Amino acid sequence: MTYRYKVALIFLIGFFIDCVNIFMSAVALPSIADDMHVSTSSVAWVANAYILGLTLIIPISTWLAERFGSREILTASMLVFSVAVGLCGMASSFHELVGWRFVQGIGGGLLIPVGQALTFNLFKGDQRAKISTLVMAVALIAPAISPTIGGVIVDTSSWRWVFYCNIPFSLIAAGLSWLWIKEERPVDLARPDIKGLLLVSAALGCVLMGMSLYGGDYPAMAALICLTAGVTFILLYLLHYRRSKNAIVELSLLKSKKLSTSIFIYYAIPGVFTGVNLLNIFYLQNSLKFSAQLTGMFMILYALGAFIAMLICGRVYNRLGARYLFTLGMLLHSAGIATLYLVNSPSDLPVIIIAYCLMGIGGGIGANTAQTTSLLDFEGDATHKGSVIWNINRQMSFSIGAALFLMIYNLLLKHLESTQAYHLTFAIAALIGLFPLLQMSNLNTQKERHAQQNS
Known part of the structure; x- marks a missing residue:
């Protein structure tokens, strides 16, 4: 195996672990809520804490890799992850679980942007479409198998094993990082932007906290204060x-x-899907009384649809360009979400199948195209910096999607019956997922891009 594929393998293992921790833990949330006697909105912090840890460490990940070495940082990140995920499984209280999930996110947040930047710098030009296809293959496999396996674990054993089963993968990633990474450290290191880091971290933390509080059983004023603080920190960072x-x-x-x-x-497709899928898990398990295993198996359909989409994108991306693929992805994805509006009873299983297949095909087209397109304009150090922005966006989209639609559902629940609130939330999500259509005219087609490069 060549060096660049060794680096890519380490990144893909880390990316797999990240996807598993988002989707496998989601199917266990109803069981965690029952076991620890917390509300639906509160238990979402099991996911939010992990994503918050990821998001806060990403801005400094590149500097840490330059300061201490990519090999050392990647190895340490997976060791921290391994310890934290084990302690999540042993948590005796909800607050303890949330705390260790935050630490787990910090560990995972170091590997992904550093590994992605190393990988994408080794695969340039048209080769990035190939490595992006591998990234999306992992992004399909993990959501396909992890919810189903998680459902089996929850139904037959305990939600705690949803966390324990991650340990072998993170230890493998740590060992391979130490053995294979050979990146040289820069001779001259720029002084880290500590003030900027603090402002970005405070802004991200306050925004996530505000949305989660407003979507839960907390005073509206507390949420407003957090959101106002988040906007303030954003403005301060712009000045800085x-x-x-x-x-x-x-x-x-x-x-x-x-x-x-x-x-x-990414906000309109994977972000929206994360919120819709989380809400649908509670709808299927709590309202329609589906088992955790059956609920998790719907992600196999999503992954199957996304796999078909991945094959399509790999063949036609360079011919059609991002604009047409983005548009098709959004339309199919929102059509799938809108289909969930028709689900009223366990007998509507065929409707759920159609919905997840459509969401999978549309989501796969949109996410794969975004992954391929996002860093095409950058090389070298700009790729590292672009990777930081891209991964902050990726994690924030998941958390904001979950917080946004839980918030919408809880607000609707004050005026509507539970099933009606779920259905209306799905309809709103389908519309929100179409918003980027307004921006498509600003994106050059592949043909136009080649014309500009040749002029």
């Missing part, structure tokens, strides 16, 4: 960014239409 020569998050990269559009798409 204008004065800094080495800002922790390089906002100038957002001038790339490929990166900015891909970010928007």
Whole structure:
């Protein structure tokens, strides 16, 4: 195996672990809520804490890799992850579980952007479409098998084993990182942007906290204070960014239409799906009395649809370009979400199957195209900085999607019966998922891009 494929394998293992921890733990949330006597909105913190840890460490991950070495950081990240995931399984209280999930997220958040930047710098030009296909293959396999396996674990054993089963994978990633990574450290290291890091971390933390509080059983004023603080920290970072020569998050990269559009798409497709799927898990298990195993098996259909989409994207991306694929992905994905509006009883199983197949095909087209398109404009150090922005966006989209639709559902539940609230939330999600259509005219087609390069 060549060196670049060894690096890619380490990144793909880490990416697999990340996907597993989002989807496998989601199917266990109803059981965790029952076991620890917490509400639906509160138990979402099991997912939010993990994503928050990931998000807060991502901005400094590149500097840490430069300071201490990519091999050392990747190895340490997976060791921290291994310890934290074990302690999640042993948690005796809900707050303890949430705390260790946060630490687990910090461990995982170091591997993904560093591993992605190392990998994408070794696969350039058209080769990035190939490695993006491998990334999306992992993104399909993990959601396909992890909810089903998680459902079996929850139904036959305990939700705690949903966490324990991650340990072998993280230890393998740690060992391979130590043995295979051979990146040299830079001779001259720029001073880290500590002030910028603190402002970004505070902004992300406050926004996530505010949305989660507003979507739960907490005073609206507490949520408003957090959201206001988040906006304030964002504005402060913008002022800081204008004065800094080495800002922790390089906002100038957002001038790339490929990166900015891909970010928007990720909120509209994977982000929306995360919230819809989480809500549907509670709907199916609590309202329709489906088992955790059956609930998890619907993700196999999603992955099958996304696999078909991956094959399509790999063949036609360079011919059609991102604009047409993004549009098709959004339309199919939102059609699948809208189909969930028709689910009223366990006998509507065929409707659920159609919905997840449509969401899978549309989601696979959109996510695969975004993954391929996002960093096409960058090379070298710009790839590292672009990877930081991309991975912050990726994690934030998951958390914001979950918080947003739990919030919408809880607000509707005050005025509607439970099933009606679920259905209306799905309808709203389908519309939100179409918002980026308004931006498609700003994205050059592949044909136009080649014309510009040749001019």
